[in-house]
Amino acid sequence: xxxxxxxxTVERSLRATTGAKIVAGVDEVxxxxxxxxxxxxxxxxxxxxxxxxxxxxxxxxxxxxxxLAETLRSWVTSYALGHxxxxxxxxLGMTAALRLAAVRALEGLPVRPDAVILDGKHDxxxxxxxxxxxxxGDQSCVAVAAASVIAKVQRDKMxxxxxxxxxxxxxxxxxxxxxxxxxxxxxxxxxxxxxRLSWAYLDALPQWxxxxxxxxxxxxxxxxxxxxxxxxx
Numbered sequence: 001x002x003x004x005x006x007x008x009t010v011e012r013s014l015r016a017t018t019g020a021k022i023v024a025g026v027d028e029v030x031x032x033x034x035x036x037x038x039x040x041x042x043x044x045x046x047x048x049x050x051x052x053x054x055x056x057x058x059x060x061x062x063x064x065x066x067x068l069a070e071t072l073r074s075w076v077t078s079y080a081l082g083h084x085x086x087x088x089x090x091x092l093g094m095t096a097a098l099r100l101a102a103v104r105a106l107e108g109l110p111v112r113p114d115a116v117i118l119d120g121k122h123d124x125x126x127x128x129x130x131x132x133x134x135x136x137g138d139q140s141c142v143a144v145a146a147a148s149v150i151a152k153v154q155r156d157k158m159x160x161x162x163x164x165x166x167x168x169x170x171x172x173x174x175x176x177x178x179x180x181x182x183x184x185x186x187x188x189x190x191x192x193x194x195x196r197l198s199w200a201y202l203d204a205l206p207q208w209x210x211x212x213x214x215x216x217x218x219x220x221x222x223x224x225x226x227x228x229x230x231x232x233x
Contacts, residue, residue: 003055006145008047010117010134018130020114025143026102027119029057029151031094034186035169035176035195036159037083038097041151042105044077044113045143051075054145056138057152069153072146079150080108090198090213098124119144166192 011023022044030038051071053064060068073079082104084097092100102125106113115130119137134141138148156175163171168185169192176182176194178201190208191197202212 003059006054006140006142008142010141011143014115014132018115022111022113023115023117024113025117025141025147027138027144027148027151028098029155033176034178034199034201037085038089038101039151039155040082040101040105041079041147042109043079043143043147045146046077050142056145057148065149066153069149072150076146078110080105081154082108086194086196089196095124117141117144162194
C-alpha cells in the first residue's frame with residue numbers, strides 16, 4: 001500500500017516558532033502488550049534526507065524493518081532508548097510508566113533537545129520538556145518515524161531473548177502482545193516474571209486471577225500535563 005514519506009515540516013515549524021535548534025522525535029512501543037517493558041526511543045535526525053522507505057514501523061515487514069533499523073542507527077545524529085519494566089507499569093500505571101521511559105531515553109541522548117515531537121494525541125511527557133504532539137507522527141515526521149523503527153526492532157529483540165526460557169509463550173513471534181498461543185500458554189502455565197500483573201487479561205484466567213495486582217491508580221483519562229504547546233495537526 002503506497003504511503004507518503006515523512007518530512008521535516010513539524011521540525012521546521014518548531015525551529016521557526018520556538019527557536020529550538022535541537023529537536024528530538026519520540027515514539028513508544030509495547031503499550032498494549034501483556035508482557036515485557038514499554039520502550040521509548042528518542043531520535044535526533046537534523047534536516048537531512050531520510051533513508052528510502054522510512055515510515056511507521058507497523059507499516060513495514062519484519063525483514064524491511066530490521067534492515068532499516070540497522071541503517072538508521074548510523075544515519076541518525078543520535079538516539080537513545082528508555083524502558084519501564086512490567087513492575088514499574090504495575091506500580092505506576094501506563095501513563096506514568098511512559099513518561100519514565102521517555103525521560104530515560106531523552107536523558108540518555110548526548111545533548112539535551114530544545115523541543116520534542118511526541119507521537120500521538122496526548123502529552124505524557126510534560127514539563128520541563130517543550131513538547132509538540134502530532135497524531136500519526138510516526139508516519140509524518142522523520143525523527144518520530146526513525147524512533148518508531150528503532151524502538152520496535154529493539155523491543156522485539158528483547159522479547160525474543162526474554163522468551164528463550166518460556167518457549168510456550170512465543171514471545172519471539174508476538175513480542176508479549178495478545179495472541180492465541182500467548183493466551184493458551186497463560187492458561188496452562190500462568191504469568192511469567194515478565195508479565196504485567198495489573199492487566200485485565202488475568203480476569204479471564206480463574207486459576208491465576210489471585211496473582212492480579214490491584215491498581216492504585218486510575219487511567220480512565222489521560223491527565224492534562226503542564227508544558228504542552230497546544231498545537232494541532
